[in-house]
Amino acid sequence: MPGAQHLARHLHGPDAPQVAVLLHTRLRGLPRLPRPPQISDDPHLFPRLAHPFHEASPPPHSTAWTPPDHGGLGGGVLVEHHPSKTEELWTLECGSMGAVINVEALDAHDPALFHAWYAAYHEGDAAGRHAPVVFPESVMLDQLTQESRAVRRAFGVFVGSECLGAAVLEWETEQNAHLGNIEVYVPPRHRRSGIGTALLERLSQEADGAGLTTLIAEVNAVTPEAAGLHFARRAGFSTVLTEDHQVLDLQVPEERLAQWRSVSDAPALGYAAHSWHGATPPDRLGQMAAVQNAMNADVPTGDMDVDPQNLTVEELVAQDGRLARRGYVTFVTLLTAPDGEPVGFTRIYIQTSDPDHALQDDTWVHVEHRGHRMGAWLKAENLALVQAAAPEARFLHTSNAQSNDAILSLNKRFGFRRTEVLHEVQRGGRT
Structure with missing residues (x-):
């Protein structure tokens, strides 16, 4: 970064090279100042200059501070004053060289x-x-x-x-x-x-x-004016799916869990819930792979340029191994129909280094078996498992597509509150 090296020659102190690079990155797109610089305190760079004002560099060079909103940049820049020219021709040192960010x-x-x-x-x-x-x-x-x-x-x-x-x-x-x-x-x-x-x-x-050919990113936005959204849109990305990020306070009293279980008539109809934590039991691997593949083909994806994932038993075993290696404990409740076929599941993760936060991953019931409040039953069964095994967990997080009215309504009844909106943003596509 030759421009930054040139800047460093006009700064003093042990941090001069680093400060020069920081200043240099602020010069993009601003070749000259239309008027003499104004001194303005920059809380991040100001303390790092040994001589933060005009004494920082020998004549004809001067260190100055532009107003925070000047040129959309703000903060400190090194400028060069040409005494033989008018004040209107103050120019940015190295501005003509172009800022290079490595x-x-x-x-x-x-x-x-x-x-x-x-x-x-x-x-x-x-x-x-x-x-x-x-x-x-x-x-x-x-x-x-x-x-x-x-x-x-x-x-x-x-x-x-x-x-x-x-x-x-x-x-x-x-x-x-x-x-x-x-x-x-x-x-x-x-x-x-x-x-x-x-x-x-x-x-x-x-x-x-x-x-x-397609790039996708997640942008978490507390408000529609979130900086990440503006950045993504300026870069040519468009929102293709929105999800509500919701949080539930734990622990949920047992009487409330019992109430949620009682709203479903699934047990009376012969459906069964099978719960475990940790790796998938060997006798459930085929069922879990099948039910996840069915969910992948059904869940809302908006306008995302993505194909449903297909998971094999071998890949499920490898996935369980990766999660365990990374410190995640998995809590799963699998739903089977009266004939023993897997027709739904729900899953929660807790990472051992962050035990306060539990992550609700998926809750899904096959379309042909809906209408019996099975989602509420599954969630209650699995949450009871989590609270018994991990009583230190304080919050349960989940994200659901804003088009998924059924699951959002269920979460609201459970007491989840929305904290932000997750935007799936996309650029490009298959030709």
Whole structure:
């Protein structure tokens, strides 16, 4: 980054190179100032300059602070004053060189590098959200370093030992091989400086190289004005599915669970519930694979360019192994019809390093067997299992498509409250 190196020559103090890069990333798209700079305190960069005002650099160069809203950038920039010209010709030092943000592939096997990258990932994902659930550091490390049926590549923007933004590209080589799932997270203090755009551009290049024609991302929005939504739309992504993220306070009293069980006549009709936690019992593997495949073909996907996943027994065993390795305990209740056929299930995960939060994954009943409040019965049975085995759990999280009126109504009766809306956003498509 030659421009940043040039900036560093006009700064002082041990942090000068890092500060120069931070300042340099703020120069994108702003070739000159229309008037003399105004001094404005930047809480993130101001304390890091040994001499934050005009004394920071020898004549004719000056360090100045632009207003927070100037050019949409805000914060500090180094400017150059040409004494022989009018004040209207103050120009940004290195502005003509173009700001370069170096996006690096992450070596997740480097502990210090990965820890810095994950700090940016976590902060960027959780910022501004209510009751966020973010992959724990150990889980993300496993995803990036251990083999699975998905390919994952991670990238970051680093300045010294700090990571300013984190990104991940993931895709499968067998099913939905056209589809790339992406994540781009930038902590709030580093936003609006081109870092997210640079990360997304790198992911797009990697996706092109892998032959991926569709990119999909999840954006959690507390309000319609969420920064992530604006960023996605400016980058050409459109919302193709919306889901309500809902939270239920635990523990639920046993009398309420008994009430939820009692609303269903499924037991009287000969249906049975089979519950377990941990790996799928060997005698249930075929049933669980079959019922998950049936659900995958039925659940709402909006306008997502995605094909239903098909899970084999072998893949289910491998999936159970990955979850256990990553510290997840799985709680499952399987529904069978009077003839023994699997016709529904519900599943909850708890990650051992985050025991406060339980994650409701799926609840589904085959369309031909609906109408008997079986969803309520399944949820009550499985939640009783969770509360008995994990009494420390305080919150149960779930996300459901806004078009799924039946399950949203059921969750409301259970006491779930919406905390945010998850937008599945998509760009591109199969030709």
